[in-house]
Amino acid sequence: MIPNKAAIIDMGTNTFHLLLVELYENRFETIYKEKSPVKIGQGGISNNMIHPDAEKRAFYTLQHFKNLIDGEGITNIFAFATSAVRNADNGAEFVEKIREKFKIYVNVIDGEEEAQLIFEGIRLSGALNDQTSLMMDIGGGSVEFIIGNQQQAFWRKSFEIGGQRMLDLFHYHDPILPEEVENLTVYLSEKLQPLAEAIQHYQPTGLVGASGTFDTLSDIYYASLHQTKQRTEQVFQLPREEFEIIARKLLTLNKEERLKIPGMIAMRVDMIVVASCLIEYILKLLPVNILICSNYALKEGVIARLMGKDSLATVESR
Structure with missing residues (x-):
């Protein structure tokens, strides 16, 4: 059987991901x-805008991604935008420009759909079993939480409290x-009442953490x-105890010092402090001794749907 090739573009608030698969x-x-x-959230997310500089960076990256996609002869492109775009007053205009410039149709998904795709990605990684787990994915704009097991998600919700938002609101020094x-913790206790x-x-x-911050924390460990x-492994x-040692250390270091931590990567160095504070807060609500880190998240959830391994509808494509 000849495999189908596909390109998945995950246009996150902090990071754009490209995944080319057979x-x-x-x-x-x-x-x-x-x-x-x-x-893409930098300089505008708190005002519900995509800043012109962020748009330039997005277009530069999408041109690069499109060149790679065309180089592989891939015509099936599944592009998704999340928190920064769905909340931006100029989000629809931004998506239209992408369609005109690159012939890429961007599916702007709501928080619940984002959480469902993350769940399907985590499930594909093999991180789940019959026990009920809390899953979380810390994005730049939103944080998704899912409660479920390998069979199903019982509860899922997206909160607009992502890393870039927490940075803008609380991380001034x-x-x-x-x-x-302390102010961040009070904010989280208010915003996350439905989760509690x-x-x-x-x-x-x-507790299962998906990609991003959890990848970096486990790299540091x-x-x-x-x-x-x-x-070859997708679950770590x-x-x-080791997470708490790392988190305490992150609170005491400046950016330059954090960059020197073995395992740290530059694209995570800013948000990892507030993201770790969020994980600390969540751990107070859960009786867990081990954090499970899944390499798979939203984009692998899209793959699960394309292979028909999902529990909901198939992915939109044009």
Whole structure:
């Protein structure tokens, strides 16, 4: 059977991802993948705008992605935009410009759909079992939470409290000040009240973090052990105690010092502080000793749908 090739573009608030794959009936093979710190939310997310500089970075990256897609002869392109675009007053105009410039049709998805795709991606990674887990994906604009197991998601919700938003609201000093952490924690307890109620109701006993911040935290942990992750693995464990050591360290270092931490990457260095504060807050609500880190998230959820391994509708394409 000749596989279908597909390109998935995940236009996140902080990072744009490109994934080129060959799709088979029960598996997929990655041809190429790349991520770029476009930071489309920078300079405008708090005003519900895509800043002209952010638009320039986005177009530069999309041109590069389109060249790679065309080079592989791929015509099936599935592009998704999330929090920064769906909340921007000029988001529809931005998407129309992309269609005109690159012939790429961008599907702007709502928070619930984003959470569902993340769930399907995590499930494809093999990170779930029969136990009920809380899943989370910390984006630049929004954070998605899902409660479920490998069979189904019982509850899912998106909160517009992503890393760029938390940075803009609370992280004024570097290193972050204790009172800024305190103000952030108060903010989280207010915003995440529906999550606290859902945790109480469903009683999850595991925590699974998807990509982004969790990839970097587990990279830092592996580097501290002088180990490297195996490329064939998609799921990694980060002991809670080790996470807490890393998180405490991040609070005391400035950007330059954080960049020197083995395993740290430049595109995560700003948001990782507030993201770690969020994880710390979530851990107070859950009885877990190990954080499970899934390499797969939204874009792999799209692949799960393309292979028919989803529990909902198929992906839109034009």
